[in-house]
Amino acid sequence: MSATDVMTPSKLKPMPLSQPVELSPKPSLIGLTREEMGAVLKEKGVADKQIKMRVSQLWNWIYVRGVSDFDAMVNVSKDMREMLKTHFTIARPEIVEEQVSNDGTRKWLLRFPPRGAGRPVEIEAVYIPEEGRGTLCISSQVGCSLTCSFCHTGTQRLVRNLTAEEILSQLLLARDRLGDFPDREAPQGTIMPAEGRKVSNIVMMGMGEPLYNFDSVKTALLIASDGDGLSLSKRRITLSTSGVVPEIYRTGEEIGVMLAISLHAVRDDLRDMLVPINKKYPLKELMDACRAYPGLSNARRITFEYVMLKGVNDSLEDAKGLIQLLKGVPAKINLIPFNPWPGTNYQCSDWEHIEKFADFINSAGYASPIRTPRGRDILAACGQLKSESERMRKTERLAFEAMMIANHGED
Template sequence: MTTQSILGLSPDELKSALLAAGVPEKAVAMRVRQLWNWIYVHGCRDFAAMSNLAKDFRAQMEGEFVIDRPEVVTEQISSDGTRKWLLRSGGQEFETVFIPEPGRGTLCVSSQVGCTLNCRFCHTGTQKLVRNLTPGEIVGQVMAARDALGDWPSTGENRRITNVVMMGMGEPLYNFDNVKAALAIVSDGDALAFSKRRVTLSTSGVVPMIARAGNEIGSSLAISLHAVRDEVRDVLVPLNKKYPIAELLEACRTYPGASNARRITFEYVMLKGVNDSLADARQLVKLLSGIPAKVNLLPFNPWPGSPYECSEWEQIEKFAEVLNRAGYASPVRTPRGRDIMAACGQLKSESLKKRASEREAEKVAEPVK
């Protein structure tokens, strides 16, 4: 008998599933609330552990449904505390990264297995798109990370994961409906309980979907910009040939909810001799005029076979100074997790597809942390 996963279902979808399983209509609303609380607030993985539910109802649920997380294939822990999980679901693998910082912890979540964008500086882009992740697989990444970090209940104080960013593998706006459904659960105060201000969706510039994301998802927005001239961005981010810089920035100017209190983040990878001149910095200031914005400057994270070098640190600081003088916050992001290929642009599930015997050998060899 095939059992259905209920992870990632909306309340209405869960209600329909319970009715189809024979739960009486007069009881279904209460059952939805009870299951929702156990699954998303307490991180419960087993119906038998839902202690305030009747035994016969729990047995009925066990016969019909599962609450299946993605399988953790490997966990790597960087020398700087960054953690990367290789997860498997539906026979495919994808990666999720946790970045701890003083006073906050950011979880970088994937939306697709692979990617279609082929950005030249990005390792993930060298892996072809396999498929979109489902709402359950996207939500499941947050839950698997909370399992590993002991971060339940979701409504508790001093949670280790404070921010969720859709900046992992894939382009979220090319998996819009599933990302929207997942982030509704992530930002539901009665579920995973992240404020929408602490949820960020990052796009490489799928212009027609940006306004829709603002209206229907309502998260914070990040733009993978990386160049100030179309001829350069066409190479770095080939999607630019379809949606050039001027169109992208106009979509940002009209993004629903953008304000000085809720600025759009522009991600800008620093590539030596490619996009890091002071003329580029001054042009970036002009481009951002009229947009409530901040700029994250990202030192390039190398990967095997990458065609670029990271800008010199002195040049990155000069670039940042131009932006700061113009009134744009422009923090230089300290690379995190480089030693485990967990930094920005380094995720690629194929790189970790090893035989099970190799993984087991590594586990044995790893020191206890």
């Protein structure tokens, strides 16, 4: 990214947003399992002999056709549609803000209706287009409780877990906005892969710790990978955890998706500081859980994420320790240049230093790609998400942009 590429808010591409949705108290059919959907239909008077057929119809309209209005379900009787409109919703969350980076990365600030006696909440989701693929980074919580010291999201307190509906709605909305459902066109100006499905991969790497919201994440990902619906391959779904050891095995056994570990240090004393959950589940326990991950093989490697922090975890001794730590584990190491955010005291390792670190790991037989920073100019890169309910003041945003320009040559 050149210094001239950094966008100010006035240069962000204006995109047409969805109209604000009414904060409806009606329950959503999105995120229900087939059994749950059948149960709520029966409760509203649908005959037992029709349940299976009606669930199949709704499943197809919601997840294959991507409709967000019951009136679009043309093969469902008018009386049935009226009943559905009266009691349920399939509406998308409100798009509060949509930003598009100069590299095509797209960030949505989404607002969900209140739950129970709560209040509306906001989260962020990010779409990253690449050659031959498009990856959607999905949030699992509003805020985060882990307080990782290098992560912007960790500075926002945890408000609540997202429901399975709210997790899935991020995927449905992204496919809406990108024209990724049948008979849909993407909004003008959208930057996407040239061919194939626009959202081909999803990663649970947004706001929050997915394994502290296991049940909702499990339900959402099983629906996302359902062959009669959204039909994403489980090999194209990655769940990233900071190391909630008791739930790691369950992830492989009950969800069966690819696993990523937010590692960032190879010594307990340093990881205690960078990733405080390490105090509860230290490295030995974490690595034991990784070695026991169901289906682990060279074809189903675990990805270890390692943010490069200048003078903190980027020495040759750290690289040697990383090789020793991962011994015997089919693994790939993603080296992540640190993405700055307002108020941080960390700096990104020099690029030449990162390359030497990567070369050492490669020479030991581990793939160690350096992740190209994407969407930094709109705070959409790894570790930068923070919902607009914790919005930066204008002076903070301007200071951040100045820092990005001043530090351009350092990373």
